[in-house]
Amino acid sequence: MKKGLFKVLLKINNAILPSLIKKDPNKLTTFQKAVLGYRYWVLTNVLD
Template identity: 55%
Template sequence: MKKVLFKLLVKLNNRLLPKYSGKDPATLTKSQQAILGFRYWALIHSL
């Protein structure tokens, strides 16, 4: 059940949140780093 929720969360993240794949994480602002970290956290928990 937990994995299903995280997989749904990852799908929502892919559609709603911006992507920062081509940028250096050190140059991102704190809010952009938080979004990147949240996306990473959700992805890891869905695997």
């Protein structure tokens, strides 16, 4: 159940949220850092 929920969240993230791969993490705004952290949190929970 938990893993299925995170898989759905991952698909929504990939469709809606911007990709921040090519940006320097030190130059990101606070909001962009929050988005990056949220995407990382969802990804790690999918892979567990």
